[in-house]
Amino acid sequence: MANIRDIAKMAGVSVTTVSRVINDHPYVSEEKRKAVIDVMRKVDYQVNRNAVSLSQGKSHLIGVVVPFVKHPYFGLLIEGIAKQAVENHYHFVLIQTNYEKVREQEALDMLKHKQIDGLIICSHIIELATIEAYHQYGKIVVSENAEGNKSIDSVFVDHYQSFMDALAYLKHKGYKRIGYCIGRESGSNSYFRQLAYKEFLRQYPQKEFVFTENYYFEDGQKVIDEISELTEKPDALLVTSDVVAAGILTACKNAHINVPKDMAIIGFDNQPIAKMMDITTFEIPIATMGERLFQHVLGKAINRHEELAVNLIERGTV
């Protein structure tokens, strides 16, 4: 396989000139340019991107850390990331962590080892303080509120406020025993949501209803099963993911629970399934978030931290 020096020799020019032709630099005469191009075509020359990466000190690769790919939330986020990657002639290495620390550490090490130029962390269990230390090796962006942090960027929505808004909305509609369903208990986003819920309970005392480890459609059944065991049942649920909300709605129908009369449901994200099943939801611009995350990691953002707006879409489950 021919390299740039072979081409130079064959075309009767220097390697510098070949490099200039490859990279469309000016200052190459038309005849030499043509000679080089002819030779490259003849021997089907291909740049070795590893050599380019070594030479330039960057790989044109971004690391993307997600706990799991098959969840629609992360699916959409990746969709946005992929879109911006294409537009910026970048590619990305997907690191699925399953919330294992080793996997996250692997991603941080890839940054340290220059295998990737930057890192987008969509969700994590390693503490932010530890992650922060790696910013010296490349740009790091997280999708949670990291305002005030000087070394890493963030793109996020205000989960505290939107949870508060959702709770107020349900209260206003007359619901008295409001609970919520969430994925994992830990993590920044969950923390803010919990904070909002606690504050709401302080203002309007009621029994606490929290259902955790709900990620997929099929988990909706689990929630309804758990509720059926309770003597005092919630009459409204905030569900942090539309697909889970859809699962809950389906389980309610099967159990002949009237939605929204006996049970109100508010989803989050505004996934297509929410529209199809007429679920009231708080729209989170997930794909946009993915796009913004990518722009941040490329250093194309003006502010280090960026908040995206959330808005309520009223449909039939409240």
Added chain:
Amino acid sequence: MANIRDIAKMAGVSVTTVSRVINDHPYVSEEKRKAVIDVMRKVDYQVNRNAVSLSQGKSHLIGVVVPFVKHPYFGLLIEGIAKQAVENHYHFVLIQTNYEKVREQEALDMLKHKQIDGLIICSHIIELATIEAYHQYGKIVVSENAEGNKSIDSVFVDHYQSFMDALAYLKHKGYKRIGYCIGRESGSNSYFRQLAYKEFLRQYPQKEFVFTENYYFEDGQKVIDEISELTEKPDALLVTSDVVAAGILTACKNAHINVPKDMAIIGFDNQPIAKMMDITTFEIPIATMGERLFQHVLGKAINRHEELAVNLIERGTV
């Protein structure tokens, strides 16, 4: 940032010895090994993976081509791929194509340019013959029947046979007007399914019912809407994706169509949602397929082409 030569100088050894220490090669005396390790620790030495890649001529990166990430089928496939990647100390670059040729070409070029060591193509529109030509640059594996092909590997299920089985099963159960729902019309897997359907219609003549462009839960409603416009309606549907089947089932319930009496539904994949909604389905070992695809791309498979078994799971929608 220190490089291997700095370390060598500081530890008073040659670069070769440092390299040997890094890679756990034998033939390094204990004292030199210790000296090197001490220096590496002191200056926080990090290998530059770009240099390793250039030197070794491989990147330890595999390209994974999917049309979209957010579909549960590809989500699960990636899950399996990710699992094997971890086990083999590899990472992968995810290339979402949206079935655009340029994106697929990009992936092939990455292989040519040594940015990736191999390529897993989960679905594609560029003809296989074109793809084949790139096998000289690295291993290529596709997840469709490519038996007989000498230059690329494949891992697949027999879609012709399982469609035949599904049709025979519905026939046996007494259904008379059987149709099917599929994603895109083109592509190898769709081709075999269509072939089976045509053959079935030849054996048991009936009106043809084919619904295309169905990928997600919400597309189920679309199918039922289309059917409601028909004067002669199908009484059974083969649905090539469980999530679409779930959407159809939900739409049926909303439209008070009795499943399975007035409409039988058979899904494919055996996704968790099928279990939760009690949908009869043909289980396809998607995650396993992802794992096998990865093993093939690393050259760890015995046979070039590998077929995985499919099996019927009888539940409540037939």
Added chain:
DNA sequence: TTAGATGGTGAAACGCGTTTCAGAGCAAGA
């Protein structure tokens, strides 16, 4: 006429880890 662009070109250094190969020291087998 002269100083200062602007166009065009190539030698050499650079980024950095791996691998080959030659050679030294030392012990076991012939």
Added chain:
DNA sequence: TCTTGCTCTGAAACGCGTTTCACCATCTAA
């Protein structure tokens, strides 16, 4: 005693594209 055969070590070449810098021609503005 001599030959093998390890163990251990390092110089140098290798993989390959980019970038810096020096230099020569022209050409333009003063």
